[in-house]
Amino acid sequence: MLVYGDLHIHIGRTREGQPVKVTASPQLNLEQIPQTAKEKGLGLIGLVDAACCGVLRDLQRLLHTGQLKPLTQGGYLWQGLLLLLGHEVEIAHKTGKEAHFVAFFPDLTLLERYAEHVAPCMTNPFLSTQKLRMSGDAWLKLVVESGGEAIAAHAFTPHKGVYGNCVRKLGEMFAHAQLIAGLELGLSANTSMAAQIADTHSYAYISNSDAHSLTTIGREFTAYDLPSLGFRQWAKALKNLEGGIVATHGLDPLLGKYYRSFCRNCQLLAEGDDPVLRCPRCGGPVVCGVWDRLREIRDMPEKAAERPPYISHVPLMMLPGVGPRTYRQLLKKLGTEIEVMYTVSLEAISDVAGPVLSEQIAAVRTGNLHILPGGGGKYGRITKAQER
Numbered sequence: 001m002l003v004y005g006d007l008h009i010h011i012g013r014t015r016e017g018q019p020v021k022v023t024a025s026p027q028l029n030l031e032q033i034p035q036t037a038k039e040k041g042l043g044l045i046g047l048v049d050a051a052c053c054g055v056l057r058d059l060q061r062l063l064h065t066g067q068l069k070p071l072t073q074g075g076y077l078w079q080g081l082l083l084l085l086g087h088e089v090e091i092a093h094k095t096g097k098e099a100h101f102v103a104f105f106p107d108l109t110l111l112e113r114y115a116e117h118v119a120p121c122m123t124n125p126f127l128s129t130q131k132l133r134m135s136g137d138a139w140l141k142l143v144v145e146s147g148g149e150a151i152a153a154h155a156f157t158p159h160k161g162v163y164g165n166c167v168r169k170l171g172e173m174f175a176h177a178q179l180i181a182g183l184e185l186g187l188s189a190n191t192s193m194a195a196q197i198a199d200t201h202s203y204a205y206i207s208n209s210d211a212h213s214l215t216t217i218g219r220e221f222t223a224y225d226l227p228s229l230g231f232r233q234w235a236k237a238l239k240n241l242e243g244g245i246v247a248t249h250g251l252d253p254l255l256g257k258y259y260r261s262f263c264r265n266c267q268l269l270a271e272g273d274d275p276v277l278r279c280p281r282c283g284g285p286v287v288c289g290v291w292d293r294l295r296e297i298r299d300m301p302e303k304a305a306e307r308p309p310y311i312s313h314v315p316l317m318m319l320p321g322v323g324p325r326t327y328r329q330l331l332k333k334l335g336t337e338i339e340v341m342y343t344v345s346l347e348a349i350s351d352v353a354g355p356v357l358s359e360q361i362a363a364v365r366t367g368n369l370h371i372l373p374g375g376g377g378k379y380g381r382i383t384k385a386q387e388r
């Protein structure tokens, strides 16, 4: 079966209103996430704050009240979705530079076992993505012993991505790097950019949203072919043992917040075919772009990788002129967001939202969008015809 999965969803608040991911929206909670995920068209979701104390308690309650239904191969059925329980952590490399990793676990018992071991190594185990006072190797060993699977989160971003910020090879971070099951591409990288680093070739590439709000759920996702719903089926698909990854649907990297380097001092976005690591105008430091970092550390030419296709996805709300009202109308009349973006007829879209939007969706489908690149924390922008 074809299942669309987004495995990087944070939690803003617990049921009792305690903050978990402080910078995330309070609406991003266990009450509202499943409904939104279904509207987007997802069939698989991963919560990356599931081991935070308050969230763990809320999940146990959902299990006891029968709202989470355990699946024989791990994972839970939650309002028709396959739910994976995950935990994002920050691990320091020996140079002191830090990177984020996410582990997913088959069930609450194993997650709890893992949580008991990591809690003493964090300053505040109630909060999301804590610095772990534990080596990468010790963490990975614990994940594996707890039946989990680990992925490198937003692996190429200069902000706490393992290749983006720390190392050129995962082996510099872990003695048994082959135990890492996959790399999350992040918003500013795609498959061909990632494939410039030979070390990445032995890992699956996946796309997830890193959602900090309900709106951003599903802005990137991965299409999996699973024999049936379950944690182990997902893990096997990731490793290409059974089923597999059909496609990654990620933002056009130009739309990402850290595509090119940016000098805050000069408000200057890097251009041209050479990596920019210092500001060409003032010589000062830049907020490094993913493109620039990868160009700097690459050891392979950029070419179409032999990988499942990378489909440049654009969330409906990122298209010019689409506000909450148009969004609601389209979903109410035509189906899920993924259906609207990929399968609903352009005529039907035009009937609901007008010809300008249906042309834009046609451009997304054929890869003909015009985009001004992002950088320095600012998203890229899709331009309207007259700005071209």
Ligand SMILES: [Zn+2]
Residues within 6 Å of the ligand: 088, 100, 129, 153, 154, 160
């Ligand atoms: Zn992160």
Ligand SMILES: [Zn+2]
Residues within 6 Å of the ligand: 263, 264, 265, 266, 267, 268, 279, 280, 281, 282, 283, 284
């Ligand atoms: Zn400058």
